Amino acid sequence: MLTRLPLTTRILLVILTVQALLFAALAAASIDNLRREIATETRLAAQTARSLVVATIGTMQGAVPPDRLLSRLTDQLVPPRHTRILILDPRDGMVREPAVPTESHAGAPGWFAALVTPEPLETRLPVVLEGRLRGFVYIASDPAAEIAAAWREIRTTLSLAGLAALAQSLLILIATRRALRPLDMIAGRLADLTRGDLTTRVGRMHQPDLVPLAAGVDRLAGALQQAQFDRARLQRQVVSRGDEERKSIARDLHDEMGPCLFGLRVEADALRAAAAGPDIAAQAEAIAAIAEEIARVNRALLDDLRPAAVGQLPLVTVLSDYTADLARRFPAITLDLDIASGLPEPDEATALTLFRIVQEGTTNALRHSGAGRVRIRLWTDPAHWRMILSDDGKGFAEGHREGTGLTGMRERITLLGGSLHLSSDESGTTIEASLPRTQGG
Numbered sequence: 001m002l003t004r005l006p007l008t009t010r011i012l013l014v015i016l017t018v019q020a021l022l023f024a025a026l027a028a029a030s031i032d033n034l035r036r037e038i039a040t041e042t043r044l045a046a047q048t049a050r051s052l053v054v055a056t057i058g059t060m061q062g063a064v065p066p067d068r069l070l071s072r073l074t075d076q077l078v079p080p081r082h083t084r085i086l087i088l089d090p091r092d093g094m095v096r097e098p099a100v101p102t103e104s105h106a107g108a109p110g111w112f113a114a115l116v117t118p119e120p121l122e123t124r125l126p127v128v129l130e131g132r133l134r135g136f137v138y139i140a141s142d143p144a145a146e147i148a149a150a151w152r153e154i155r156t157t158l159s160l161a162g163l164a165a166l167a168q169s170l171l172i173l174i175a176t177r178r179a180l181r182p183l184d185m186i187a188g189r190l191a192d193l194t195r196g197d198l199t200t201r202v203g204r205m206h207q208p209d210l211v212p213l214a215a216g217v218d219r220l221a222g223a224l225q226q227a228q229f230d231r232a233r234l235q236r237q238v239v240s241r242g243d244e245e246r247k248s249i250a251r252d253l254h255d256e257m258g259p260c261l262f263g264l265r266v267e268a269d270a271l272r273a274a275a276a277g278p279d280i281a282a283q284a285e286a287i288a289a290i291a292e293e294i295a296r297v298n299r300a301l302l303d304d305l306r307p308a309a310v311g312q313l314p315l316v317t318v319l320s321d322y323t324a325d326l327a328r329r330f331p332a333i334t335l336d337l338d339i340a341s342g343l344p345e346p347d348e349a350t351a352l353t354l355f356r357i358v359q360e361g362t363t364n365a366l367r368h369s370g371a372g373r374v375r376i377r378l379w380t381d382p383a384h385w386r387m388i389l390s391d392d393g394k395g396f397a398e399g400h401r402e403g404t405g406l407t408g409m410r411e412r413i414t415l416l417g418g419s420l421h422l423s424s425d426e427s428g429t430t431i432e433a434s435l436p437r438t439q440g441g
């Protein structure tokens with residue numbers, strides 16, 4: 001239950017509980033002390049009052065007639081603090097009280113008075129003069145003023161303790177908030193990591209408790225960055241190996257099939273020339289035509305497996321030749337090739353990918369869009385190769401599905417660590433591709 005609360009609240013709760021207990025113990029101890037002090041004080045006061053009464057009567061004896069002594073006693077006595085003195089004169093049946101100096105009794109609430117009020121003390125002194133009982137003097141304890149003073153004292157002490165507790169809580173609140181603030185910063189760095197910014201680091205922490213956490217986050221970021229780097233390298237290797245493989249197949253096809261087909265054609269020609277009759281000549285011609293067709297398919301296959309020029313000629317030349325050839329074959333379409341000047345030469349995997357994007361993008365535009373104009377832009381920013389290929393055709397048909405062309409393009413770009421964005425509406429389709437630049441390209 002407590003563990004679900006925020007740390008600051010937990011610390012405050014613990015401290016406030018301890019303080020409340022201390023507060024209660026302090027109050028209980030103070031009240032106990034005060035009760036004893038008040039009891040002692042009132043007992044002493046009663047004794048003093050008694051001695052005072054006896055001494056005053058003693059000094060008045062002889063100077064004042066005994067029958068008038070009690071009535072004069074009222075004027076002579078000034079009762080000490082915390083006592084009341086009442087004089088009963090049986091001659092007139094009156095109870096007189098000497099004038100009491102006024103004291104502030106205000107303030108103490110009933111429950112407090114009940115806690116500290118001592119047992120009441122009452123003394124009755126018979127006054128016997130010249131063998132006759134002249135009356136009584138009553139002395140009673142009156143701790144009200146003492147209780148009021150005690151209340152003021154305890155109230156001040158407890159108010160100060162309360163203020164101290166409040167100040168302490170505030171200081172602890174501020175200190176823990178401050179101490180926990182770096183956690184927000186660490187959370188921010190973790191959010192950066194989640195967003196994919198693996199270069200983010202927490203850095204040096206001044207708060208000793210958070211140093212291991214910060215170091216852990218930075219180690220995690222480093223490990224993720226290394227893993228990302230390794231993955232990118234491996235993916236690039238996968239693409240390059242695939243390209244190498246296809247290149248090798250293309251070479252074999254070219255080197256093995258080419259001479260065979262050439263030989264077949266030569267032999268078919270020779271057979272036709274030496275044919276005894278028209279039937280054999282016609283068959284020899286058919287064989288030559290089939291050989292020609294196989295050679296054409298082989299060339300197309302070779303081109304598909306490995307566009308000969310990519311990697312051998314500069315990319316700009318390969319793209320210009322490709323679009324020029326396309327423009328010649330499809331004169332109804334305007335093809336704009338806009339290549340930024342002074343581009344570096346990309347590595348072979350990137351060059352082949354850029355070529356494939358142009359090849360697939362233009363083929364799609366010609367096959368599906370009905371566009372009159374296709375525009376290709378190629379440029380670089382500090383970290384990427386950027387390409388935009390757009391047409392002014394009718395856009396993707398409703399419910400279209402990505403085929404091998406777009407899927408293959410996306411896979412190849414993703415494996416190289418790039419991104420592909422397609423957008424389409426009734427005014428045309430745009431393909432935006434971005435590929436990371438490698439060292440030198």
Ligand SMILES: Nc1ncnc2c1ncn2[C@@H]1O[C@H](COP(=O)(O)OP(=O)(O)OP(=O)(O)O)[C@@H](O)[C@H]1O
Nearest residue numbers: 364365368369395396400401402403404405406429
């Ligand atoms: N420029 C475009 N304009 C309009 N529709 C397009 C365009 N490019 C692609 N499409 C739509 O997207 C679909 C998928 O394209 P994709 O290139 O993946 O496959 P495909 O061209 O049909 O076949 P292939 O695998 O031979 O390329 C297409 O069939 C077409 O409907």
Ligand SMILES: [Mg+2]
Nearest residue numbers: 360364405406
């Ligand atoms: Mg296609």
